[in-house]
Amino acid sequence: MVKAVVGANWGDEGKGKITDMMAKEADVVIRFQGGANAGHTIVNNYGKFALHTLPSGVFYGHVTNIIGNGVALNIPLLFKEVKELTDRNVPTPHIMISDRAQIVMPYHILLDAYEEERLAGKSFGSTKSGIAPFYSDKFAKIGFQVSELFDEELLKEKVVRICELKNVLFEHLYHKEPLKPEELLETLHEYRDMVAPYVGNVSAFLDQALKEGKNILLEGQLGTMKDPDHGIYPMVTSSSTLAAYGAIGAGIAPYEIKKIVAVTKAYSSAVGAGAFVSEIFGEEADELRRRGGDGGEYGATTGRPRRMGWYDCVASRYGCRLQGATDVALTVMDVLGYLDEIPVCTGYEIDGEVTKEFPVTCKLEKAKPVFVKLPGWKCDIRGIRNYEELPENCRKYVEFIEEQIGYPITMVSNGPGRDDIIYRESAL
Helix, strand or coil: CEEEEEECCCCCCCHHHHHHHHHHHCCEEEECCECCCCCEEEEECCEEEEECCCCCCCCCCCCEEEECCCEEECHHHHHHHHHHHHCCCCCCCEEEEECCCEECCHHHHHHHHHHHHHHHHHCCCCCCCCHHHHHHHHHCCCCCEHHHHHCHHHHHHHHHHHHHHHHHHHHHHCCCCCCCHHHHHHHHHHHHHHHHHHEECHHHHHHHHHHCCCCEEEEEEEEHHHCCCCCCCCCCCCCCCCHHHHHHHHCCCHHHEEEEEEEEECCEEECCCCCCCCEECHHHHHHHHHHCCCCCCECCCCCCECEEECEEHHHHHHHHHHHCCCEEEEECHHHHHHCCEEEEEEEEEECCEEECCCCCHHHHCCCEEEEEEEECCCCCCCCCCEHHHCCHHHHHHHHHHHHHHCCCEEEEECCCCCCCEEECCCCC
8 A cells, every 4th residue: 555645835844753653554665756955854762863865764674765766866965864874873774766766966066056146136045955957957858867877888978968068057157167077977986886786676666565565655855835836836846746746756656545644734834935925923933933843943954944834724725635635644733832822824815805725826925814813722732642632722723724624634743753643533
C-alpha cells in the first residue's frame, strides 16, 4: 500500500514528524521531489534533527530510504547528512538513489546566488540552494542524470558543451570567473564514486515491493502554496509539491496511492516572499514565533525567521483539495495554549467582496483576511493521548477548522516528539 505525507500550506507544517511517525509501519520511504532547499525537523529518541535531502525514514533500521527521480540531488550534502546522523549514534541508514535522479551541480548554486544578487530587491526569495537553475537545466535537457556518471565518453563531451553554454552567463551577465571543463569532470568523478554503491532502478524496485505487499510512504517537501502550477506563482518552488506528483517522482502508477495525509499547522507560518493573507506582525508575531515549533519558528535549512499568521481556512481548504487529502494532520496544537482567544481566517475580502475560494496571485495580493475569534483553552495540552481528554475549547477549535476546510482531521499533534499524537474519529 502506498501512502503520501504532503504539506497543505506553505511548507514547514510538521511533515517530518508525521513521516517519522508513519515510517514505523513502512518498509520504504521515498523523497519524490524538491532538494536541500527546505528541511524537516524531527525529534525522536536519538535527539533533534533537521533533514534536508534524506527521507524521514532514516531513523528506522527496517526502512529502505529512497531518493526518487524527481529529487534535486545535491550529492555532497546527502552524504554530509548521513555523516551527521552516524556521528550522533544513529545506525547507518539503508539508502537507494534512483539512477534517473538528476544532480545539483556546483554551478547551479553559483547561478542561484548571482541571479538573486542581480535582481536585488526584485528577487524571488531563493534559498540559494541552486534549485531553480537545477530544474531549468533539467527541463532544458542539459542536466546531469545519475546514470550518466557511469558513461565516461558522454561526460567528457558534455562538460565541454555545458561550460561553453554556462560561461556566456558567468562572464557576460554576471561578470564572474568562467567554469573549467577539467574541474567539472573531476567533480563528476568524485560524485560518481560517492553514489556508486547506492544507485539502482527505483521504479523496478518499487514495482516488486508492491507485488510483495510492502508499505510504501511518499514524502513531500514544502506545501501546496509552493507548487509551481497551483501555488502563489512566481513565489513558488520549481518542482510539484502535490501528492499526484509522487507517482511521477517515485516511478509508480498513480492509482497505487491510497492514502494522502495533508499536514497543516494549528496556526500559519511561511518562509520566503509571497502573498500571505493571515500574516501577523510585531510583538504578536514575535511571541507566536518564539513559542512555536520546538525551539521557535525558524527555517530548518536556512535558519530564517518564519513569517507568522493565524490559521487560514481558505488556503487550507484549497491546499487539501489539490493534495487530494484523505486525512488531515493538525500539528503544533500545544503552542496555542497561551492565548485568551484565537483568530481564524475564514474568508478573503477582495475588492469589497468576501470569497472562500483561494484566488490567483494577482488577486491574492489584494486579499484582506476575514477573521473569526475562537476562545482559547489557556492550558498545556502536552501529554494528552485521547481526544476526549482535550479541553472543550481545544476540541471546538479542531472541529471548527475541520468544518471550514471540509476534510477529516484524523490526527492532532500536541508536541514535537514521535509519541505526541492524538488520533481521532472525524465527524465528516
